[in-house]
Amino acid sequence: MNLSISLTVNGERRDVELSDPRVTLLDLLREGLHLTGTKKGCDRGQCGACTVLVDGRRINSCLALAISLDGADILTIEGVARGDRLHPVQAAFIAHDGMQCGFCTPGQIMSAIGLIGEGQAGDDPERVREAMSGNLCRCAAYAGITEAVLDAQKALTAADLRKSA
Amino acid sequence: MNDFDYVRPASISDAIAAATEPGAAYLAAGTNLLDLMKGGVTRPRRLVDVTRLPGLDRIERLPDGALRIGALVRNADLAHDAEFARAYPAVAEALLSGASAQLRNAATAAGNLLQRTRCSYFYDAASACNKRQPGSGCDAREGENRLHAILGWSESCIATHPSDFCVPLLALDAVVEIEGRGGRREIALENLHRLPGDAPDRETDLAPGDLIVALRLPADARNFSAHARYLKLRERTSYAFAVVSAAAALRIEGGVIRDARLALGGVAAKPWRARASEQILAGGKPDAGLFRRAAEAAVTDAKPSGDNAFKIELARRILVRALTLAAAGTPARMPALPASPFSSVSGALHVA
Numbered sequence: 152m153n154l155s156i157s158l159t160v161n162g163e164r165r166d167v168e169l170s171d172p173r174v175t176l177l178d179l180l181r182e183g184l185h186l187t188g189t190k191k192g193c194d195r196g197q198c199g200a201c202t203v204l205v206d207g208r209r210i211n212s213c214l215a216l217a218i219s220l221d222g223a224d225i226l227t228i229e230g231v232a233r234g235d236r237l238h239p240v241q242a243a244f245i246a247h248d249g250m251q252c253g254f255c256t257p258g259q260i261m262s263a264i265g266l267i268g269e270g271q272a273g274d275d276p277e278r279v280r281e282a283m284s285g286n287l288c289r290c291a292a293y294a295g296i297t298e299a300v301l302d303a304q305k306a307l308t309a310a311d312l313r314k315s316a
Numbered sequence: 317m318n319d320f321d322y323v324r325p326a327s328i329s330d331a332i333a334a335a336t337e338p339g340a341a342y343l344a345a346g347t348n349l350l351d352l353m354k355g356g357v358t359r360p361r362r363l364v365d366v367t368r369l370p371g372l373d374r375i376e377r378l379p380d381g382a383l384r385i386g387a388l389v390r391n392a393d394l395a396h397d398a399e400f401a402r403a404y405p406a407v408a409e410a411l412l413s414g415a416s417a418q419l420r421n422a423a424t425a426a427g428n429l430l431q432r433t434r435c436s437y438f439y440d441a442a443s444a445c446n447k448r449q450p451g452s453g454c455d456a457r458e459g460e461n462r463l464h465a466i467l468g469w470s471e472s473c474i475a476t477h478p479s480d481f482c483v484p485l486l487a488l489d490a491v492v493e494i495e496g497r498g499g500r501r502e503i504a505l506e507n508l509h510r511l512p513g514d515a516p517d518r519e520t521d522l523a524p525g526d527l528i529v530a531l532r533l534p535a536d537a538r539n540f541s542a543h544a545r546y547l548k549l550r551e552r553t554s555y556a557f558a559v560v561s562a563a564a565a566l567r568i569e570g571g572v573i574r575d576a577r578l579a580l581g582g583v584a585a586k587p588w589r590a591r592a593s594e595q596i597l598a599g600g601k602p603d604a605g606l607f608r609r610a611a612e613a614a615v616t617d618a619k620p621s622g623d624n625a626f627k628i629e630l631a632r633r634i635l636v637r638a639l640t641l642a643a644a645g646t647p648a649r650m651p652a653l654p655a656s657p658f659s660s661v662s663g664a665l666h667v668a
Binding site for chain 2: 154171208209210218219269278280285286
């Protein structure tokens with residue numbers, strides 16, 4: 152069985168030889184590519200800690216077989232900052248205390264980036280909470296998370312407006 | 317997870333040939349299948365990856381006014397397709413009330429139909445389950461069964477079908493297009509899922525190798541767009557399966573219901589059409605008394621399968637509420653909390 156795939160991970164092309172067809176995208180990122188920012192919480196699609204973007208869409212990487220994603224473009228938490236400059240969503244999570252222990256934070260941030268890209272929530276906190284319900288936070292930093300998402304979205308929209316002006 | 321062969325066929329006919337082998341299973345997004353495999357609930361020897369099959373990811377309006385949804389259209393893409401959501405608002409609302417944004421971005425239309433029950437005894441490989449292991453018994457019968465079936469169940473199995481999407485699809489007479497060894501055929505969604513009887517392991521009418529390639533909504537399904545809702549009671553506001561849900565779709569002209577569609581979710585091993593209720597509603601004036609009579613007719617045959625007698629009364633109330641909301645009119649914008657009975661006005665908090 153041919154188990155070699157190629158992925159673009161955080162902008163860089165990676166040719167990968169999978170040891171086994173059972174490898175999930177999450178395990179490939181963590182064990183194969185040593186990108187341990189993406190967290191394994193439940194490993195069953197219930198907690199959202201493993202959220203990454205695949206071809207621009209947020210998904211649970213624990214429920215995706217790596218081999219099925221041959222050719223995909225993957226963005227993980229390691230790929231969102233520009234050098235020392237944090238992504239606006241990262242900066243907003245810090246500004247609003249959108250975390251306590253931090254374990255769910257990479258998944259929260261990737262989910263928030265996906266949510267803002269989807270453009271469905273607008274500035275309605277109820278819609279933001281609903282759209283973030285796939286990311287659990289055992290420390291219950293939800294109030295800060297919601298504020299961070301709303302604030303980051305505002306910042307990103309303002310940046311877009313400046314760019315297009 | 318057991319080891320398996322992985323194949324990625326390039327054509328539908330190659331996929332059918334590969335999946336006809338005993339022990340083979342189709343893989344699309346895998347959001348349910350991988351979870352089941354991780355728990356050792358299902359152990360396919362071969363996965364046939366259908367995600368690259370051509371032509372299955374489109375939403376098409378057909379010349380006769382019907383809508384064809386390709387098997388691989390992602391739940392989120394379908395729900396957020398503006399024309400789809402306008403024409404079939406209850407279907408869009410049901411989709412957005414299910415799972416999480418991440419899962420909806422991955423999960424496919426056909427995969428949603430074929431998701432397995434969430435009965436915890438089915439999921440627990442150490443429990444007796446006639447669905448997972450025919451003849452082993454049913455630990456749910458004497459177990460934690462407050463969320464189990466109230467309609468169509470048998471002594472062999474009291475599990476429910478967890479799909480939200482299927483409920484309004486069923487109400488709107490959706491048709492399933494299937495490719496198999498004998499060529500193409502189609503069946504009503506109503507006939508896709510089976511009731512458990514004494515063979516709860518036979519969940520659908522699909523034969524080995526059969527591949528769902530599309531779903532179709534007939535032309536008249538869009539006649540209900542002005543008065544269509546999906547309502548779903550959950551044990552938490554979001555990201556939970558239905559305790560009981562209902563899809564209600566009405567065609568109202570001159571203050572009279574000309575045509576009514578009604579279906580329940582979370583009550584049986586298949587989505588449940590309430591045809592007797594539809595007949596009561598047709599020709600009537602949309603008011604509380606009529607809605608209560610219709611709701612009563614839907615649960616005439618219901619009986620508890622365990623500690624779940626409350627679900628019968630809950631089904632009545634959900635039906636009345638869904639009909640009341642549908643009669644009031646489809647909201648101009650998707651509610652902030654889709655299908656939630658706790659849905660608030662936009663911007664307000666549902667928790668203080």
